[in-house]
Amino acid sequence: MSGEAAFNYDALLERLYSKIPRKQARHERFEVPPVKVEHIGNRTFVRNFREIAGVLRREPRLLMRYLLKELAAAGSYDEDSGILMINIRVSAASLNRLIQLFVKQYVICPTCGRPDTRLERRGKAWILVCEACGAETPVKPF
Numbered sequence: 001m002s003g004e005a006a007f008n009y010d011a012l013l014e015r016l017y018s019k020i021p022r023k024q025a026r027h028e029r030f031e032v033p034p035v036k037v038e039h040i041g042n043r044t045f046v047r048n049f050r051e052i053a054g055v056l057r058r059e060p061r062l063l064m065r066y067l068l069k070e071l072a073a074a075g076s077y078d079e080d081s082g083i084l085m086i087n088i089r090v091s092a093a094s095l096n097r098l099i100q101l102f103v104k105q106y107v108i109c110p111t112c113g114r115p116d117t118r119l120e121r122r123g124k125a126w127i128l129v130c131e132a133c134g135a136e137t138p139v140k141p142f
């Protein structure tokens, strides 16, 4: 192999590697913002609900459905303000715990542990599709 051929090979490898996306630092520790709640009477308002859903890359209405089902409560999401209203009094700690459970089941890929996933509905089945490693994991619909 001539020197020139070796050089070209290195350049080719370098070009290939540069196309591989870099590992993202946020994989090391996936931070979900804590809920900002306000209680008015017997109702609970989650002021940063849209922000939380955004970090998880999930539809706010999907996350709402999960929380309301787990709390056996009614509520509504206001698109304009991004605030979730729940018809019962729930502590911030309880909400944070539920959101962590949601993340564990419906966001984090069980194969590689990364949060770069999307939820796909195929008929009645829900599949957690990982964009990092390609794993497809069936999850419990709700």
Ligand SMILES: [Zn+2]
Binding pocket: 109, 110, 111, 112, 113, 114, 130, 131, 132, 133, 134, 135
């Ligand atoms: Zn994965």
